[in-house]
Amino acid sequence: MQTTYYKTPIGIAEIIGDKSGIQSVAVLDENAISDKLLNLETPECLQECVSQLEEYFTGKRxxxxxxxxxxxxxxxxxxxxxxxxxxxxxxxxYLEQSKALGDVKAIRAVASANGKNPIWIIIPCHRVIGSDGSLTGYAGGIWRKKWLLAHENPVKQQALF
Structure with a gap:
């Protein structure tokens, strides 16, 4: 397994994987990683992931x-x-997610599995919300979930006249 770190607007992304694929993308707090680790060369097997995350955060993906x-x-x-x-x-x-999986009664199990998603952002668990529209259940913190949803749906200024 190879590891790299990438600075994002919501924290430091820790990316783990190898030629078999990306195993984990976790977002850490800024002070969790030293500048030395941030400046290490990205392993070849993780370069495309870093590139695609950068495109996502700059609004190009x-x-x-x-x-x-x-x-x-x-x-x-x-x-x-x-x-x-x-x-x-x-x-x-979460209810719609349970229905899509074919078992309305599995809502708690589905919510639990969402919470254990090891590949944040790329596997978009941040797009699942409570039935009342609340931003519940995000392991990285509700502020990150709110930020990601706003990033994907920016408010556009309407014409005044």
Whole structure:
């Protein structure tokens, strides 16, 4: 496994993977990583991930085309695969996510699997919200979820006249 770090507007992304695919993208607080680690050369197997994340954060990318290799149970992987079906600039409720997976009663299990998503942003668990529209359940903090949703749906200034 190779690791690299990439500075984003919401923290430092720690990216782990190898030629089999990206295993993890986690966002850490700014002070969690030394400048020395930030300045290390990115391993070749992770360069495309860094490039696509940079394009996402600069508004030039709305979907990712990366080989993913998350570690989890078969149920978790099924939930994460369904997350990939939520389009950019769209949200889905946990209930809608459960329905899409074929089991309305699995809402708590689906929410739990979302919370264990190891590949933040790329597998867009931030696009899942509460049935009442609340921004619940984001391991990286609600402020990051709010930031990501606003980034994907920026408010456009309307003409005054």
């Amino acid at each position: 709305i979907d990712f085309n990366l080989k993913l290799n998350p570690k989890g149970t078969s149920f978790q992987k099924k939930v994460w695969e369904e997350l990939l079906n939520i389009p950019f600039n769209t949200t889905r409720t």
